[in-house]
Amino acid sequence: MAGPGPPVKVLAAQLRGAVRGADGTWQMGRAEAGRAPLRLRAVWMQGTVLEVERGGGRGGSARLRDGSGPFTVLGVEEVPKGRPCLSAGKYVMVMGVVKSCSPEPVLRAIKMTDLSENPVHKSMWSLEVEDLQRVIP
Numbered sequence: 081m082a083g084p085g086p087p088v089k090v091l092a093a094q095l096r097g098a099v100r101g102a103d104g105t106w107q108m109g110r111a112e113a114g115r116a117p118l119r120l121r122a123v124w125m126q127g128t129v130l131e132v133e134r135g136g137g138r139g140g141s142a143r144l145r146d147g148s149g150p151f152t153v154l155g156v157e158e159v160p161k162g163r164p165c166l167s168a169g170k171y172v173m174v175m176g177v178v179k180s181c182s183p184e185p186v187l188r189a190i191k192m193t194d195l196s197e198n199p200v201h202k203s204m205w206s207l208e209v210e211d212l213q214r215v216i217p
Contacts, residue, residue, distance in 0.1 A: 087122040087175045087190075088216070089209045093148035095123065095178065095185040106178050110213070118216060122177050123187065125151060126195065126205045129170045132156070142166060144174070147206050151185040156192060165194030171202050 090108065098106040098120075107117040127144035134140050140157035143150060153174050156166055165172045173195050176187030195201040 087124040088118065088120045089124045089212045090120075091148040091206065091209055092125070092127070092146050092151040092185050094209075095151070095181045096149070096183070098178070098181040100181075106181060113213070115213075115216075118213075120178065122175060122190065123185075124173065124175050125185075125187070126171065126173045126201065127151065128202075129166065129168050129172060131168060132166045140166075144172070149184065151187065153187050153189050153192075154179065155189045159189045160191055165192055165196070169196075170194055171196045173201075 094108055095106070098108040101107050101119065105119040105121050107119055109117050125144070125146060127146040130143045130145055130150070132140065132142045134157065139155040142153045142156045144153060145151075153176060171194075173191075173193045174187060174189055175191040176189045179186045179188055
């Protein structure tokens with residue numbers, strides 16, 4: 081089982097089944113691919129912004145959806161974003177630390193970037209994830 085490293089590209093549905101390990105990492109099962117579980121702490125996800133909640137003690141939050149399901153990102157007002165990307169309908173990339181996985185993934189944002197201008201990002205995302213996970217031992 082590989083140790084946690086840089087953010088790993090994942091889909092919301094893949095994280096929903098992850099289990100918290102004793103060392104604070106998350107164990108994402110890959111049995112269907114014939115692979116050992118992947119240990120991760122940080123992930124790279126992409127999705128369409130559904131709604132944004134400003135302020136609050138969590139630094140704002142956003143609800144996103146990728147092709148496999150919804151996920152929540154906390155601390156969205158406290159991270160580098162480049163162009164403003166916190167509005168419904170934007171397609172964004174989020175790097176974040178996994179806080180929980182069930183009933184749906186929740187991340188604490190490290191970085192966000194607006195990818196809305198190029199529709200190829202959205203159409204290729206699930207293939208990028210699949211391709212990367214095929215080469216991770």
